[in-house]
Amino acid sequence: MNSTHRQIAVIGGGLSGICTAYFLAAKGYEVAVIERRAHVAEEATFGNSGLLAPGAAMPLTLPGAFATFACRFKEEPRVLLASGADFVRNRWMRHTRQAQQQRFAANKLRLTRLSAYGQELTLQLQAHHGMEHENSNGVFHLFRLPAEAARMPQMQEAAQQSELRFKALDTAAIRQLEPAFSSEAALAGALHYPDDIAGNAVLFAKQMRNAAQALGVAFHFGANVKAIQPEFGGRVALEIESPHLAGRMMVDGVVLAAGMQTTELLRAHDTPVPLRALQSWSALVPIKNPDDAPNMALFDDSYKVAMTRLGNRLRITGLLGFVPPSQTIPPKALRNLLKIAGDYYPNAANYNQAHFWANTIPVLPSGLPLFGPTRHGNVFVNVGHGVTGWAAAVASARVLADMVAGEEPELDPAGFTPRDLAAG
Template structure:
């Protein structure tokens, strides 16, 4: 079967890899000049099964109200006249019940655990190097209320097989000595030894090269305009490539365009409740190796993730629901630098921070769309939010099974099945 994958981010490229391994002819289309240049470019870098508590949880509405007037708020809602934003926001509020949060945690943990194992298999098969570290992820809390609120989700994750252990400040510093400067401020922590980190862009571009060697065709610099369709099936994808209009045809199509999946799907009358959550990251050179962390960290109070990528430190986080603009908000950038320098002042050259923003394709539940659409040959693998890197290999393996007529191994609420 010839499959056309729309999107060459980490989700699209892993999808192409798994499809090719199953013997399918695969073509990947992307508007950029190479793979991994949008949301995968400078994300948080963590393979974080333990980061499974969705934004939509019982404590979220009150927090968002408090944050409305804070330009550096971890989750910032900037209302505009876009109906899609308001529809997304109302759906988000409906997900903020204990029952919905528990259901969504189950989906996210199950997919994350499966995906981590699939990533490890890809790494073994290909030998790709991407500044990976397998030293676990440590969530630390400097606010006692935030720590208390993390205990029930951590317990649920353990019940689901994610070994997220609750530890005290002394154990946290023992695991990661770089936290010593704030030892007296740590109210508590959790640690998941099986979690990992690594550079998603390096991985994506490395896997794209391997996929190309294996026979996958990549059409870069190709703008996707819309679809040809008839009687519930897709006949082709309308594109502009090298200045020329053409229609690309295949037997099946996979939509993996991140936040832009919803925009393209609307041209088919297909509603995907995906809205861009603009996230920020800083990348800084390590100054003092002894003061810089190696265990990946999550600062849950500030919604920041810290990853060590070789001789660089990546800190990413916050979410801004304000539309499709990627314009940098320097107040939010500087707040990341300020918090990180406060935690570990000697670790890096904080005044040399490289700022970046990307549009994360967020669903109200944080659960992605994976499965069949109501068009017979159009499949969805999109809406992964902050966990695209974590869930990429698992969702790629699952959508490959679905396209190949098999039931995926992972216990997940696939659409259209």
């Protein structure tokens, strides 16, 4: 370890920031989390799908620019787009398509291994700290379109290499495992992962904050970091707007787990991070017929929508959009979320009583998270886990803490680091 008394600032109070702070504090670092909101887990983490699922973990890539552009004119688009030309957006989407076509198998294997490590760590943390949870076992990964189902062999290969249990199913077999499943939904393929888990990621994040505080982590809310500046002598200066903190904080190192703000803070240091802000929408609906409600989670690959049961509630999360953040949720998003849930579980819930919310999630063209040191040796990043990235966020936090401490991580970070991103 470099030193048990080094001071580390973590910018961002979402799941990745909280877990990074926890693992650093467990190694003896003095850690402060700086969060611009009033509480933890109020941005991307709040919109997490609740999947703790290495088998169903997918690099979040989207259709190519022209295919997605056509979705704008459909009543049930797979991706929502703002009107007007956006050449930066189209270029970014072409990069996602290239990643899907050229590197999907390798990226899927990397993400599966990372998520399996994160699932193991999460279960250990829940047991060690006696955390409350709403975990359920088993996840169905469904494919509506043949082009998406064509990737199933690569996904099965990743599961085999990661020693995950899985089984390919048809609709009748799904119904045997999940009697509430509607056989009316047309599918091109499906995989079942019995050891994948679904739960409440926000509840976990809040309990991890308590665990981090017990290790001495300080949380500063309502504090906005305006700039970071590596200084001579190996320290980093933070310029902060806050009614509670001084305007300048000096630390030995900083971890940027601040979503899109990460890009802004690094831009001044000629360190490009090609994150793109996507909108994701969620709904929480009360279950009306428990026998018609699912017991296992489901992930619809075509619409990037997850459904998880949390007690007497059904949570529907996903559906992405290249639209400006807004408190007003697009009507198409509202209809699509409920339509997708109704395709599979039409009699499960009072869908007309749904509560909706929107989140902004930062995503890289590869669809993979990014963590590790930047070219400034004491400035680190941990971002881009996506709406299904609970397990990956926990794993990346642990691996990053090992890297900060100069220790050999238990999991190889190759493919996830800023150095890998720069190499293309």
